[in-house]
Amino acid sequence: MTLTTTRSANEPGGGADPAVAPPAHGRRRASPARLLDTYGSLIAIGVIAVVLLVWAPSSLSQFRLDNLGKYCALALASMGIGLAWGRGGMLVLGQGVFFGLGAYAMAMHMKLEAAGPGGVPDFMTLYGDGTMPSWWEPFRSAPFTIFAIVALPAVVSFILGYAIVKRRVKGAYFAILTQAMAVAFATLLIATIKQTGGFNGLNTFSTVFGHNLFDPEVKRNLYRVAAGLVVVFLLVLWQLYRSRYGELLVATRDAEERIRFLGYDPANIKLVAFVIAAVMASIGGAVFVPIAGIISPTNVDASASIMLLAGVALGGRASLFGPVLGAIAVGYGRSTLSETFPTQWTYFLGALFIVVIVLLPGGVASLWPKLRSRWPSPTAETPANGDHDVDRSQPAVPA
Amino acid sequence: MTASFLAEDYLEIRDLTVDFDGFKAVDGVDLTLLQGRLHFLIGPNGAGKTTLVDALTGLVRGTGGAKFRDHDLLTMKSHMIVRLGIGRTFQTASVFEQLSVLQNLDIAAGVHRAARRSVFARGRVPERVEQALETIGLADLAHRPAGILAHGQKQWLEVGMLLVQDAKVMFLDETVAGMSSGEREETGELLKRIVGDRTIVVIEHDMDFMRRYADFVTVMHTGRVLAEGTVAEVQADQRVQEVYLGTATEAATHG
Numbered sequence: 229m230t231l232t233t234t235r236s237a238n239e240p241g242g243g244a245d246p247a248v249a250p251p252a253h254g255r256r257r258a259s260p261a262r263l264l265d266t267y268g269s270l271i272a273i274g275v276i277a278v279v280l281l282v283w284a285p286s287s288l289s290q291f292r293l294d295n296l297g298k299y300c301a302l303a304l305a306s307m308g309i310g311l312a313w314g315r316g317g318m319l320v321l322g323q324g325v326f327f328g329l330g331a332y333a334m335a336m337h338m339k340l341e342a343a344g345p346g347g348v349p350d351f352m353t354l355y356g357d358g359t360m361p362s363w364w365e366p367f368r369s370a371p372f373t374i375f376a377i378v379a380l381p382a383v384v385s386f387i388l389g390y391a392i393v394k395r396r397v398k399g400a401y402f403a404i405l406t407q408a409m410a411v412a413f414a415t416l417l418i419a420t421i422k423q424t425g426g427f428n429g430l431n432t433f434s435t436v437f438g439h440n441l442f443d444p445e446v447k448r449n450l451y452r453v454a455a456g457l458v459v460v461f462l463l464v465l466w467q468l469y470r471s472r473y474g475e476l477l478v479a480t481r482d483a484e485e486r487i488r489f490l491g492y493d494p495a496n497i498k499l500v501a502f503v504i505a506a507v508m509a510s511i512g513g514a515v516f517v518p519i520a521g522i523i524s525p526t527n528v529d530a531s532a533s534i535m536l537l538a539g540v541a542l543g544g545r546a547s548l549f550g551p552v553l554g555a556i557a558v559g560y561g562r563s564t565l566s567e568t569f570p571t572q573w574t575y576f577l578g579a580l581f582i583v584v585i586v587l588l589p590g591g592v593a594s595l596w597p598k599l600r601s602r603w604p605s606p607t608a609e610t611p612a613n614g615d616h617d618v619d620r621s622q623p624a625v626p627a
Numbered sequence: 628m629t630a631s632f633l634a635e636d637y638l639e640i641r642d643l644t645v646d647f648d649g650f651k652a653v654d655g656v657d658l659t660l661l662q663g664r665l666h667f668l669i670g671p672n673g674a675g676k677t678t679l680v681d682a683l684t685g686l687v688r689g690t691g692g693a694k695f696r697d698h699d700l701l702t703m704k705s706h707m708i709v710r711l712g713i714g715r716t717f718q719t720a721s722v723f724e725q726l727s728v729l730q731n732l733d734i735a736a737g738v739h740r741a742a743r744r745s746v747f748a749r750g751r752v753p754e755r756v757e758q759a760l761e762t763i764g765l766a767d768l769a770h771r772p773a774g775i776l777a778h779g780q781k782q783w784l785e786v787g788m789l790l791v792q793d794a795k796v797m798f799l800d801e802t803v804a805g806m807s808s809g810e811r812e813e814t815g816e817l818l819k820r821i822v823g824d825r826t827i828v829v830i831e832h833d834m835d836f837m838r839r840y841a842d843f844v845t846v847m848h849t850g851r852v853l854a855e856g857t858v859a860e861v862q863a864d865q866r867v868q869e870v871y872l873g874t875a876t877e878a879a880t881h882g
């Protein structure tokens with residue numbers, strides 16, 4: 229008979245040496261290290277808030293501030309990717325679609341603002357016969373637009389996610405499906421020039437919710453909104469990651485089958501993350517448009533989606549701060565490098581991407597716990613990055 | 628068994644068959660699992676023990692019937708079967724290695740929690756979890772990552788996870804395999820402590836362990852039930868001896 233003894237041989241800890249175990253009082257006692265584990269993230273969010281909301285507006289030129297605002301908008305989408313991919317294990321290659329939903333909703337509203345009451349957006353008379361499709365009409369209303377920016381991606385991602393996740397589509401198939409979605413979305417936009425501006429997208433706006441886009445103070449406020457949302461969503465994700473749901477999501481990522489045998493439907497757990505990620509991307513798109521002054525299919529297509537993903541991978545997909553820092557770094561690198569090396573910079577980014585994936589699969593953020601571990605501390609609370617596959621928990625079929 | 632006349636939550640399996648492309652891994656099994664006893668399921672490698680449990684927990688499709696509290700398990704999805712009160716462990720330890728012992732138990736206890744409450748972080752440790760920590764003897768290791776546990780401790784954690792789920796039927800697939808004799812004894816005592824009005828099905832190859840703790844034994848061979856009864860009855864059975872002498876001398880002579 230097989231008395232399966234092979235397992236204990238490769239346990240990480242060998243046997244649980246009592247010397248390794250914390251003394252009996254070690255239950256939820258507030259050691260400085262544990263406090264840092266719990267509140268360190270909050271302090272870091274505070275630092276980011278000061279840098280983004282106090283330092284940057286007072287020190288950066290309008291041009292640089294606008295750029296930083298755009299990166300913040302992209303960072304919102306990236307944070308959603310961090311949730312869905314880093315914590316949920318779903319390689320979302322089509323977040324540009326949801327970014328686009330929010331961006332186009334906002335852009336449509338601004339186009340209608342520019343056209344004036346009862347007016348028709350300029351491009352419709354240019355490319356078409358000057359009649360406006362009826363589904364544009366509700367976007368005249370600011371409240372409806374804001375509602376749509378949240379509700380549209382939520383509904384679309386729920387339907388898509390339900391169809392994909394419930395069918396237990398995973399891994400590469402999931403990635404390919406979401407990527408195909410981005411390709412289809414961009415193609416559709418390009419094909420419907422009379423309704424969406426086609427390849428040129430939507431641009432030449434004048435006001436946003438009644439505020440003049442050329443007023444420097446309005447511009448600064450638009451930046452503040454984008455940066456403020458980054459801070460707000462960092463707080464939201466911080467709470468989500470330490471919540472029971474957050475633990476469950478990581479557990480689902482690492483051992484989906486096991487979760488099923490604890491009485492949960494893993495599809496529902498993943499679906500929640502997918503929908504939240506979509507809404508975050510959409511909000512990012514909505515704040516991107518007034519700052520950038522344009523939205524076009526190239527901002528939302530497959531390669532834009534992958535660019536978002538690259539930032540997340542660089543920064544560290546499973547960490548709270550990695551996606552934000554990655555998005556800002558990629559955005560900044562992109563604009564500086566593309567000025568100096570207009571054609572080569574994508575290769576540089578690609579090379580950097582490969583180096584990080586190979587040498588530092590957890591992204592730059594994974595350096596921090598490595599540094600931290602030089603000090604003795606209870607790190608049990610931090611789920612590590614997603615590249616460490618735990619048990620597949622499939623019952624072994626005897627040979 | 629003394630408790631059997633009280634048994635209302637029994638699991639009744641009738642003519643259960645699992646067909647893998649023509650190969651019947653489980654072949655017309657009739658089995659009644661009563662409350663309040665340690666029911667051992669033994670049999671040589673490939674007898675179909677794990678497959679039987681797989682079918683009862685929704686992992687593979689089986690035909691026939693498996694009735695528990697007016698539900699037919701064979702038509703249900705895995706997570707609904709668990710919610711009905713039927714839990715299992717796997718032949719390979721499958722705790723969440725990166726989560727702490729406490730987190731592992733807390734997640735397992737979550738089935739009984741309203742979904743909207745899961746947006747909060749865990750405040751105080753739920754009583755159910757606290758109790759389970761004591762029962763399985765891992766209270767001192769509550770905040771350690773499950774990955775550092777010894778093999779035996781991982782298995783106890785798995786039992787703890789079934790306890791916090793409040794599983795009424797527990798299938799333990801080769802839980803003591805690979806344990807030291809001290810750990811086996813502790814496991815046996817643990818099972819005796821927790822059985823109460825539960826049904827605990829223990830799949831095992833260790834005959835010593837079986838002799839010591841089994842209230843009832845079912846022997847499987849080539850997908851069928853070969854014999855059933857108390858330890859003494861089963862051991863006296865001619866066919867059982869043949870199977871074990873024929874295919875696995877080791878087990879019969881073990882101890």
Ligand SMILES: Nc1ncnc2c1ncn2[C@@H]1O[C@H](COP(=O)(O)OP(=O)(O)OP(=O)(O)O)[C@@H](O)[C@H]1O
Nearest residue numbers: 625626647652670671672673674675676677678679
């Ligand atoms: N998915 C599968 N497809 C085909 N055959 C399978 C599958 N799963 C199990 N089997 C076969 O079914 C038979 C029963 O396997 P099972 O794992 O149930 O045996 P077991 O009694 O649990 O054995 P062990 O004591 O080795 O764990 C074996 O011959 C096995 O090879």
Ligand SMILES: [Mg+2]
Nearest residue numbers: 676677678718
């Ligand atoms: Mg087996």
